[in-house]
Amino acid sequence: MRIAHVRGARQDLADLLDWCVTAFQVLIPRTLNSPPPRHRLRSPGWLDAFLNDFIGADLRSEDLAPTDLDGVRWSYDTCWPPAIDIEDLRNRSQESPVGSGIYVGQPGPATVSR
Numbered sequence: 001m002r003i004a005h006v007r008g009a010r011q012d013l014a015d016l017l018d019w020c021v022t023a024f025q026v027l028i029p030r031t032l033n034s035p036p037p038r039h040r041l042r043s044p045g046w047l048d049a050f051l052n053d054f055i056g057a058d059l060r061s062e063d064l065a066p067t068d069l070d071g072v073r074w075s076y077d078t079c080w081p082p083a084i085d086i087e088d089l090r091n092r093s094q095e096s097p098v099g100s101g102i103y104v105g106q107p108g109p110a111t112v113s114r
Contacts, residue, residue: 024050054078055102065112069093069105076101085111 048071056077064081069089080086088111093103 049073064110067110068107069110070107072105074103074105083112 052071053073055073055075057074058079060079060081062081064084074089074093080089089105090103092108092111093105096102096104
């Protein structure tokens with residue numbers, strides 16, 4: 001009886017995880033107006049990688065003034081709010097891998113020109 005209960009609970013957790021994965025794949029990109037995730041879901045670190053992936057995202061309507069962009073992945077296709085100093089952001093980001101056009105933000109808030 002106990003093994004059957006554990007297997008049932010395990011299946012419930014698997015079903016919940018599947019639902020969460022679907023939510024991350026469909027609902028969050030739709031809400032953030034960004035492309036679907038490129039990360040292998042359920043691999044170590046996939047959630048952080050997904051939540052920090054703004055490559056090609058349209059962020060023009062967001063207020064990023066107080067936001068720390070540490071770990072945020074972005075590219076030339078990312079659309080930033082008009083107030084963001086993109087040149088400063090590029091200088092404070094690390095291209096990874098070199099030559100890819102994909103940048104990773106370093107610690108510190110976005111520089112805003114008001």
